Amino acid sequence: MVQKFKQHIASSLCFLQGKKLLLACSGGLDSVVLAHLCDASDLDFALAHCNFSLRGSESDDDEHFVRELASTFEVGIFIKQFDTEQYAKEQRLSVQMAARELRYKWFEELLQAIEYDYVLTAHHADDSLETFLINLSRGTGIEGLSGIPEVNGNIVRPLLPFSRNEIMEYAKSESIQWREDSSNASTKYLRNKIRHNVVPILKGLSPSFLQNFLNTQHHLGQTNDLANNHLNELKSRLFQQRNDDIEIKISELQKLQPLDAYLYGLLNGYGFIEWNDVKDLLTAESGKQVFSNTHRLLKDRDYLILAEIAPEIKGTYYIHLNKASGELPIKIQLEEVESFEKQGQNVVFLDKEKLNFPLVLRNWEKGDYFYPFGMQGKKKLSKFFKDEKMDLISKEKQWLLCSGNDIVWIVGRRADERFKVEESTRKIVKITWLT
Known part of the structure; x- marks a missing residue:
């Protein structure tokens, strides 16, 4: 697996070589194996560990384990403890979403504060399959089916081509120790339900199911890229900047078919979810509006005005x-x-x-x-x-x-x-x- 990992870095992620990397390490199987692979590949990395304080002494034991791992590799380590439940309550988020938000915010702060280049996470092929099924169960467009991106800004996921079985076999063959998260066995969460109850059945359909899935997802990603290129060209023509806002001529939108798909493609990045209301704006009277959490869409005569919702300044x-x-x-x-x-x-x-x-x-x-x-x-x-x-x-x-x-x-x-x-x-x- 080390040789395959090195080849993948050299062919697809060569920009990581010679850069300072933060490796997000929970202490679990995937991130510990990633640390071993990075060490074997002579990558310059430090460990970053989030203690979400959700499992009492287990969380503290995970933190201690990661400290020992950093000492073994003789690399730097950064640790942050969070009151995740309190943050989830304040932000009205699920605990899982709160942990994710806290995690990535901290990674971004670390990159800026200590001048590291990239964050590595240990997402792998099975994670991509689970995410696909979660998005499919909730209803999504092609973007939600295209998988976890290998590179997303300064977040890089070098294990995406590898399966959970490959990672497990490598860990066992090298006698690598890791921490088991007891919550992973619970089917209380949707991801775990899919992991334990759905994925094994799908993999049982064919020995090559996971690889076939990855190939399909690669094709979906390419199709999504084609669609995005077309939408970006349309935006450059239809979205006219006017001071701080964007003006869109309604008659030009109405020429696009299928209209629903185009409206979604052009405007979904602004947080709108009530797509029937967005469509109705095209024929509504002036002054009608649709709001997302971050933006508003206003019908003004022959135009839609797209504006960011800014703090109201009165006085x-x-x-x-x-x-x-x-x-x-x-x-x-x-x-x-x-x-x-x-x-x-x-x-x-x-x-x-x-x-x-x-x-x-x-x-x-x-x-x-x-x-x-x-x-x-x-x-x-x-x-x-x-x-x-x-x-x-x-x-x-x-x-x-x-x-x-x-x-x-x-x-x-x-x-x-x-x-x-x-x-x-x-x-x-x-x-x-x-x-």
Whole structure:
């Protein structure tokens, strides 16, 4: 197995050679064998062990075992203890998902803190089969059936071509010791049910079942890559960046068939799960929205607006002339100048003596009105926004600069006529929105 492992590294994962590697080691069979193989292949690695504090003294014994293993290989070791159950409760996650999240967050922190290059995990071919069956049982697309990726960013899984039987036989032939996790025998968890009750039956269908499965999964992965290449090309054409948001023309989406599959392929990376609601947006009235945990999709006339859900910034802020104004939600610069220049979208010039300081920066409110620069009479902001064809997201992000209760500037859009510079103006204030 050592020779096969070395060949796999040389042919498929040669970028690992000469790099500093963190090997995620639980003390179980798979990760201990991986450590032995890495040592035999002269890879530069240290062990990283998570103590999830879920099995009392067993968890502590696992930690002690991994410490001894690091000493045997004369490599570095990093250990982190977690209160997994408390984290799961706080984040409303299953214990398994909480442990996974804690684990990978810590690995990422370690890579940055100690300047290692990659994390190695001991997932193997049987893990890929189990994951396939789990995703199949829950309902998934082709991506969920394509298997565990061998390389995912800085996470590398060099044992994926190897079966659990190969790993076990190697450990026995080399008299390798490892720790047994008593929870692996329990069928309380879905993965264990599949491992103990389903996989043996499938493997009994054919001696080459696992290898045939890996071949099929490889083909599925290639098909998924083709689909993703096509979807990325579509995104580059259909997804138009507009400030912080993405604008998608509905008529172009409606040309795509099968529509359901295209909507899923284009938007599933943004966390949406209510696909009927997403589809209904195409024919809904303007202002309708669908939310995921991270994004929102807004119907705005002939477009869908895709926007990340950012923390809501509300409040009132005061801005003094020639004086630091503290933390502001947007960057506004005020300065007194000698001469008047042409105003632009991000710059206005105002008559200082018409202003009451400090100026007020706030969100717009229902009933707000102003006197548009260059026009006679007042106008409600709601009517101004409609005339400007502003969507709901843009209106929510809009800031107003005010003098007392009077709007001075709809920031980045229109100044107020009442505060303009005239021939009689003696002092001029230049206000710049630094985007």
